[in-house]
Amino acid sequence: MSQDAVKQMKQAVAKAAADRVQSGMVVGLGTGSTTAFVIEFLGDRLRNGELSNIRGVPTSFQASVLAKQYGIPLVTLDDVTKIDVAIDGADEVDPAKNLIKGGGAAHTREKIVDSLADQFLVVVDSSKLVERLGSTFPVPVEVLPLALSPVSRALTALGGKPELRMGVKKDGPVITDQGNFVLDVTFAEIADAAALEKTINNIPGVLENGLFVNVADVVLVGELVEGQPRV
Numbered sequence: 466m467s468q469d470a471v472k473q474m475k476q477a478v479a480k481a482a483a484d485r486v487q488s489g490m491v492v493g494l495g496t497g498s499t500t501a502f503v504i505e506f507l508g509d510r511l512r513n514g515e516l517s518n519i520r521g522v523p524t525s526f527q528a529s530v531l532a533k534q535y536g537i538p539l540v541t542l543d544d545v546t547k548i549d550v551a552i553d554g555a556d557e558v559d560p561a562k563n564l565i566k567g568g569g570a571a572h573t574r575e576k577i578v579d580s581l582a583d584q585f586l587v588v589v590d591s592s593k594l595v596e597r598l599g600s601t602f603p604v605p606v607e608v609l610p611l612a613l614s615p616v617s618r619a620l621t622a623l624g625g626k627p628e629l630r631m632g633v634k635k636d637g638p639v640i641t642d643q644g645n646f647v648l649d650v651t652f653a654e655i656a657d658a659a660a661l662e663k664t665i666n667n668i669p670g671v672l673e674n675g676l677f678v679n680v681a682d683v684v685l686v687g688e689l690v691e692g693q694p695r696v
């Protein structure tokens with residue numbers, strides 16, 4: 466599938482999600498290229514007067530920069546007692562709406578914000594749909610730098626193949642917004658995603674992993690039908 470086709474699907478699903486936001490809502494703002502379009506469309510709706518008085522809770526530095534750029538007022542989890550809706554992307558979605566997230570190394574904050582929301586709306590293009598989690602994407606695990614070696618060994622003992630995520634220039638590891646590393650862990654098969662999510666988080670030194678089991682409420686899928694984007 467061409468990059469342009471994927472972009473069209475992402476824009477279509479982002480617009481559908483942004484259109485669901487109503488005035489006065491507190492909105493969790495996800496991270497990634499699809500949610501970047503959501504933030505842009507929310508900014509458009511604020512500017513043209515369709516929407517007013519929304520506040521965003523960003524899931525990353527990237528989301529907060531974009532929100533400021535598009536005029537969305539930001540609040541923190543200390544400022545609000547509820548999040549009406551969180552809109553976030555995913556790297557894989559299975560038929561039970563379980564996810565792998567963290568392609569943008571933001572899954573720790575994403576899991577906090579997305580799981581607090583009254584409604585967690587996932588926005589993906591159709592290439593993200595899988596029958597089984599882990600079939601196309603490894604499980605990202607955020608790790609305290611000092612615990613990199615023991616955590617890597619523990620993940621290997623669980624049957625995974627951990628790989629330290631490197632930056633695009635390959636001259637150093639990716640550093641998360643919290644100042645940590647990310648291990649991308651490939652498993653031959655994930656038989657029980659719920660159990661694996663808990664087991665990984667129980668390893669001392671692990672902050673959070675990218676398995677999101679029973680967190681998503683609604684999944685919106687952008688697809689191309691006869692060359693036309695639709696949701």
Ligand code: 5RP
Nearest residue numbers: 497498499554567568569571
């Ligand atoms: C960031 C994420 C993203 O939501 C996920 O990687 C999908 O990104 P994109 O919309 O760019 O495909 O989990 O940590």
